[in-house]
Amino acid sequence: MEYVHAVWSEFLNFIGGRGGLLHWLLFGAAMACCFFWGKRERRLLFWPSVLVLFLFFNPLFFKYVGTRFLTGVYWRLLWMLPISFAIAYALTRVAAGVKRDVLRVGVIVLACACIAASGRAIFTGETYREKENEYELPDAAIHICDYVMGQLQSWKETVIVPNELLCSIRQYSTSVCLLYGRNAGGFISDIGEEEAAVYAEMSSETPDVAFVTRVAGEKNCRFIVFNTDFHRIPEDLTGYGYELAAVIDDVYAVYRRAE
Amino acid sequence: MKGFWCMNLKPVLVLSLMFVLAPMWIGTIWTELLCTRGRVSRALHAWVFGFATMLAAGQIVFVPMVALGRKLSEAQAVWEFCMELLAAAAFVLLLVKRGGQLFAGEKDCAERGKQVFPIIFGVLAAVLIFLQAYIPARYEHSDDDDARFIAEAVSAVVHDSMYQDSPIDADFMYWDVGEVRKDLTSPWAMFLAMQSNICGLAPAVLAHSYLPFFLILLCYGLYALIGAELFGGDCEKTALFLIFLSVIHLFGYTSTHTLASMLLLRIWQGKAVCASFVLPLLFYLFCRLIKGRGTGETALLYVTAAGGCMLSGIGIVTSPIVLMIYGIVDFCCHRKWQRLLAVWGAALPCAVFLGYYLFGFR
Numbered sequence: 001m002e003y004v005h006a007v008w009s010e011f012l013n014f015i016g017g018r019g020g021l022l023h024w025l026l027f028g029a030a031m032a033c034c035f036f037w038g039k040r041e042r043r044l045l046f047w048p049s050v051l052v053l054f055l056f057f058n059p060l061f062f063k064y065v066g067t068r069f070l071t072g073v074y075w076r077l078l079w080m081l082p083i084s085f086a087i088a089y090a091l092t093r094v095a096a097g098v099k100r101d102v103l104r105v106g107v108i109v110l111a112c113a114c115i116a117a118s119g120r121a122i123f124t125g126e127t128y129r130e131k132e133n134e135y136e137l138p139d140a141a142i143h144i145c146d147y148v149m150g151q152l153q154s155w156k157e158t159v160i161v162p163n164e165l166l167c168s169i170r171q172y173s174t175s176v177c178l179l180y181g182r183n184a185g186g187f188i189s190d191i192g193e194e195e196a197a198v199y200a201e202m203s204s205e206t207p208d209v210a211f212v213t214r215v216a217g218e219k220n221c222r223f224i225v226f227n228t229d230f231h232r233i234p235e236d237l238t239g240y241g242y243e244l245a246a247v248i249d250d251v252y253a254v255y256r257r258a259e
Numbered sequence: 260m261k262g263f264w265c266m267n268l269k270p271v272l273v274l275s276l277m278f279v280l281a282p283m284w285i286g287t288i289w290t291e292l293l294c295t296r297g298r299v300s301r302a303l304h305a306w307v308f309g310f311a312t313m314l315a316a317g318q319i320v321f322v323p324m325v326a327l328g329r330k331l332s333e334a335q336a337v338w339e340f341c342m343e344l345l346a347a348a349a350f351v352l353l354l355v356k357r358g359g360q361l362f363a364g365e366k367d368c369a370e371r372g373k374q375v376f377p378i379i380f381g382v383l384a385a386v387l388i389f390l391q392a393y394i395p396a397r398y399e400h401s402d403d404d405d406a407r408f409i410a411e412a413v414s415a416v417v418h419d420s421m422y423q424d425s426p427i428d429a430d431f432m433y434w435d436v437g438e439v440r441k442d443l444t445s446p447w448a449m450f451l452a453m454q455s456n457i458c459g460l461a462p463a464v465l466a467h468s469y470l471p472f473f474l475i476l477l478c479y480g481l482y483a484l485i486g487a488e489l490f491g492g493d494c495e496k497t498a499l500f501l502i503f504l505s506v507i508h509l510f511g512y513t514s515t516h517t518l519a520s521m522l523l524l525r526i527w528q529g530k531a532v533c534a535s536f537v538l539p540l541l542f543y544l545f546c547r548l549i550k551g552r553g554t555g556e557t558a559l560l561y562v563t564a565a566g567g568c569m570l571s572g573i574g575i576v577t578s579p580i581v582l583m584i585y586g587i588v589d590f591c592c593h594r595k596w597q598r599l600l601a602v603w604g605a606a607l608p609c610a611v612f613l614g615y616y617l618f619g620f621r
Contacts, residue, residue: 015513016516044489044545047591076573078516079533080538084507084511085489088501089500092486111503115503119507119510119512121510121512122510123394123523124512127400128394128398128399129399129400130399156429167403171405172461174410174413174414174417174418178427183427185403187403187407189425189438
């Protein structure tokens with residue numbers, strides 16, 4: 001029963017709410033049509049989909065394959081289903097079956113409206129925004145990297161940056177390294193205890209500057225970047241061994257270890 | 260003016276060569292072997308099959324070279340040599356099979372129809388597809404997974420190495436550290452780094468600003484082939500199929516996991532290419548195979564499965580499952596053990612790479 005629940009939550013994770021359920025109803029309807037339309041449709045679309053669903057919802061398969069090779073990403077198996085192809089095929093057959101041109105155009109428009117109304121638009125302000133640069137990375141990440149690269153003492157420098165820049169820095173520069181990066185969220189590799197503690201502090205509005213600077217010093221981290229819009233820290237950190245070196249884009253205060 | 264239209268001309272030309280003309284040229288090997296008819300159909304088949312071949316060659320070259328700790332430039336040289344051999348083979352095949360009729364006229368499905376609706380639907384489908392390719396290239400979508408893939412590619416380009424340093428702190432890294440272990444058998448990031456080297460663009464620029472345009476068009480090229488196969492080459496229905504498919508994708512953001520999300524939000528990542536290109540290509544080959552066609556399609560199953568392994572660990576897992584299912588359905592239709600074994604055999608490359616992932620070492 002435990003595996004059944006786990007599989008079901010993976011399924012819900014994949015379809016994502018009501019909109020997803022409606023598209024799945026369309027897929028179910030398309031499958032039903034394929035079953036009754038003929039042998040060819042059954043062979044191409046119906047039976048392979050049934051077998052994929054059988055495997056996906058099979059608790060034994062989940063137990064022996066899912067938990068072993070697909071932990072956390074079991075839902076990806078649903079990519080094997082020809083969902084959009086089956087829906088598009090069924091709608092095309094229905095629309096093409098209408099002989100009168102005006103009526104056919106009406107059916108097509110109606111079908112498209114149904115899909116649009118039951119789904120969720122992908123190109124919105126939530127998913128896409130104006131580019132800041134050709135790298136499609138935050139300008140601040142690039143400016144911080146450029147600044148640090150101008151201050152290199154060896155082939156690389158380790159920095160601590162605010163959380164919103166963790167995933168961008170290394171996409172721009174290989175010389176600017178991170179004390180912790182996406183591993184703070186449980187990805188890529190394990191994170192050390194002290195690094196995790198620094199991440200926790202940097203996630204707070206009022207980080208323990210004494211702790212952050214102490215660990216940074218121990219880990220040979222010459223630069224610490226704070227987001228002054230978010231972090232409430234004293235401006236002068238010379239008492240902790242770091243001095244304000246630059247302010248990037250009026251928001252990011254770059255502190256450098258006092259030599 | 261920002262965005263796609265102010266892209267430098269040189270990278271656009273180089274990328275068109277790398278992601279359109281080169282695959283098309285290499286893919287002519289397959290179109291000649293499969294005796295594909297019609298100019299548009301042949302071009303689309305060559306593009307799709309050629310790209311799958313490039314991926315498969317990448318997988319065969321990169322995995323051993325990563326395991327041996329070789330440089331990116333060395334792997335690139337070997338891959339380029341393989342591509343040159345394939346291009347030469349395509350040229351020879353064209354000369355031998357077609358002789359002086361290389362550019363002889365052939366009627367396409369688009370030329371046959373004189374009705375209005377196929378043209379209207381075709382134009383509408385083309386506009387929708389172009390829109391879907393243009394927006395991801397013109398605007399910005401960020402995805403946290405790039406912190407691994409793009410960082411690995413940047414490091415590979417700068418240090419001329421492959422998976423030698425951690426994508427976070429740049430410390431020397433053994434290949435089996437955390438998630439990076441998966442990348443040994445699915446070195447898509449190195450493929451990206453290589454393309455970045457060839458066209459002279461930073462990996463982040465290539466992946467975010469240029470690749471989506473080419474890859475989304477490639478995927479829709481494949482979907483057009485699927486539509487044509489399902490509707491027996493009927494242009495009007497194929498165009499209509501593409502319109503519906505486009506609308507489904509444009510409104511398919513019901514979660515970040517759907518095919519639409521993979522295709523239109525992060526197509527530059529290996530797993531998205533797997534979901535949007537490799538699995539549909541296996542489906543297309545299955546559609547052709549079940550009709551009774553044989554050797555060429557089966558060979559392409561092997562190539563596609565190997566190419567799928569390069570993209571992501573999920574390619575290594577899903578390709579064999581899909582092949583197993585298609586094999587069973589095909590067997591139920593044709594009752595031939597040879598066909599079943601041939602289809603299942605295409606999962607062998609995946610089994611090899613899975614075995615290497617589980618038990619291999621550098």
